[in-house]
Amino acid sequence: MTTQVAHLVPYGEAVSRYEPVIGLETHVELGTVTKMFCGCPTTFGLPPNSAVCPVCLGLPGSLPVANRAAIEYTIRIGLALNCTIASWCRFARKNYFYPDMPKNFQISQYDEPLCANGWLDVTIGGQAVRVDIERVHLEEDTGKSLHVGGATGRIHGADYSLVDYNRAGIPLVEVVTKPIVGTGELAPEVARGYVTELRDLLRALGVSDVRMEEGSLRCDVNTSLAPHGAAEWGTRTETKNVNSLRSVERAVRFEIERQAGLLDAGLRVVQETRHFHEDTGTTTTGRSKEEAQDYRYFPEPDLVPVAPPESWVAQIAASLPELPAARRLRLQTSWGLPPENMTWLRNAGALDLVEQTVTAGASPAEASKWWLGELATESNKRGVELAELPITPEQVASVSALVRDGTLNDKLARQVLEAVLAGEGDPAEVVAQRDIAVVSDDVALIEAVDTVIANNPDVAAKIRDGKTAAVGALMGQVMAATKGRADGSRVRELIVQRLS
Numbered sequence: 001m002t003t004q005v006a007h008l009v010p011y012g013e014a015v016s017r018y019e020p021v022i023g024l025e026t027h028v029e030l031g032t033v034t035k036m037f038c039g040c041p042t043t044f045g046l047p048p049n050s051a052v053c054p055v056c057l058g059l060p061g062s063l064p065v066a067n068r069a070a071i072e073y074t075i076r077i078g079l080a081l082n083c084t085i086a087s088w089c090r091f092a093r094k095n096y097f098y099p100d101m102p103k104n105f106q107i108s109q110y111d112e113p114l115c116a117n118g119w120l121d122v123t124i125g126g127q128a129v130r131v132d133i134e135r136v137h138l139e140e141d142t143g144k145s146l147h148v149g150g151a152t153g154r155i156h157g158a159d160y161s162l163v164d165y166n167r168a169g170i171p172l173v174e175v176v177t178k179p180i181v182g183t184g185e186l187a188p189e190v191a192r193g194y195v196t197e198l199r200d201l202l203r204a205l206g207v208s209d210v211r212m213e214e215g216s217l218r219c220d221v222n223t224s225l226a227p228h229g230a231a232e233w234g235t236r237t238e239t240k241n242v243n244s245l246r247s248v249e250r251a252v253r254f255e256i257e258r259q260a261g262l263l264d265a266g267l268r269v270v271q272e273t274r275h276f277h278e279d280t281g282t283t284t285t286g287r288s289k290e291e292a293q294d295y296r297y298f299p300e301p302d303l304v305p306v307a308p309p310e311s312w313v314a315q316i317a318a319s320l321p322e323l324p325a326a327r328r329l330r331l332q333t334s335w336g337l338p339p340e341n342m343t344w345l346r347n348a349g350a351l352d353l354v355e356q357t358v359t360a361g362a363s364p365a366e367a368s369k370w371w372l373g374e375l376a377t378e379s380n381k382r383g384v385e386l387a388e389l390p391i392t393p394e395q396v397a398s399v400s401a402l403v404r405d406g407t408l409n410d411k412l413a414r415q416v417l418e419a420v421l422a423g424e425g426d427p428a429e430v431v432a433q434r435d436i437a438v439v440s441d442d443v444a445l446i447e448a449v450d451t452v453i454a455n456n457p458d459v460a461a462k463i464r465d466g467k468t469a470a471v472g473a474l475m476g477q478v479m480a481a482t483k484g485r486a487d488g489s490r491v492r493e494l495i496v497q498r499l500s
């Protein structure tokens with residue numbers, strides 16, 4: 001193993017001299033009820049080794065049967081990615097030994113993928129980047145090793161390892177891009193944007209729950225660098241199992257800085273797999289790929305070829321839902337929000353919530369303001385997704401309505417949202433119970449204004465002399481006296497009126 005130590009080149013400098021080429025291999029666990037080649041359930045989080053049978057344990061004499069739903073899902077993905085669907089293809093055996101693979105081979109697809117040659121458009125900063133898709137193939141997932149002891153949770157330094165075969169045999173789709181060239185300094189953003197778009201697409205297709213944190217969507221990120229204008233691409237590294245969108249971007253960025261350091265120092269980049277570390281944002285060396293592994297692929301003898309009839313493919317194509325890019329465009333047009341707002345909403349996972357809030361009666365601007373503001377802050381604080389917050393789009397729409405009819409101002413609306421999140425009931429109930437509606441009664445406001453004026457004769461005198469900037473000081477006190485329940489512009493009017 002080669003240990004390469006070189007300084008990191010600051011990102012801007014690295015991309016000013018080197019051109020990155022990236023590629024992404026994304027594994028998606030399909031959301032079928034049963035596994036790829038047997039009837040075991042695919043439920044996440046079952047007790048270890050409870051969802052297994054002779055087929056997925058690879059016991060002698062057991063025979064696999066392909067899952068029709070998994071093939072249909074794969075075709076659905078291929079069609080949505082503008083791929084050609086093979087009219088005939090086979091599964092292949094990929095032979096290698098690893099403890100989490102009970103059969104010592106994985107059933108995959110080799111030179112006959114089910115879907116090939118497609119594309120996915122990604123929007124980065126308002127600009128469309130077309131990412132070409134090389135192939136979409138179907139395979140089975142491996143089991144999971146748990147390394148006990150040691151600091152890192154990796155096999156190195158562990159006291160012993162345990163294997164859970166529940167995941168072995170879950171249908172897995174691999175989506176492989178062609179090399180993505182010419183993106184320059186945007187390469188890390190394009191990588192992230194691609195995975196984001198792919199995730200949204202898969203979710204819209206209903207083929208996977210695409211939970212990166214549970215490993216149902218996992219990404220391997222290839223990165224290489226070459227001097228601008230070079231005739232050949234550089235040697236690439238493959239950063240494995242990057243499991244958040246943010247990490248995809250960081251992994252590419254770090255590899256660019258690291259590889260630029262090596263090239264600057266006259267060293268060569270070693271072709272290898274690397275591990276990404278969430279805590280430090282760095283990658284470290286994994287397994288060298290200098291000698292290509294020989295997996296001794298051959299056609300899987302226990303399975304018949306897959307030959308989806310044209311009529312079936314046409315039927316699947318006709319049943320595709322509206323895809324995310326088309327939906328965003330439609331919503332943007334009908335909502336009249338700027339494109340960057342749509343990007344924020346998408347990245348925050350708020351698009352569905354805002355749509356439902358608008359359906360419940362809020363304006364698009366109000367709905368996106370609350371979901372991207374108060375509620376996004378709250379979801380970050382709690383470390384949960386927006387959709388997991390204990391508040392419904394209907395409740396957000398009610399808060400919006402209460403602001404619109406003058407019952408609440410923005411500050412009070414925030415208090416109501418907090419109370420709803422704390423489980424105090426619907427917005428109307430909170431307003432009634434806490435008595436926090438805006439004081440719209442002028443008699444009460446005038447009383448508060450007069451008290452504040454009487455208590456601050458100096459400030460009042462200044463305002464009488466025409467120093468209107470001092471109004472703010474009195475306003476603050478009136479707002480405090482009414483516990484923020486007064487309408488600010490009305491208070492200002494009243495102060496000026498009383499002192500003129």
Ligand SMILES: [Zn+2]
Nearest residue numbers: 038040053056
């Ligand atoms: Zn099984």
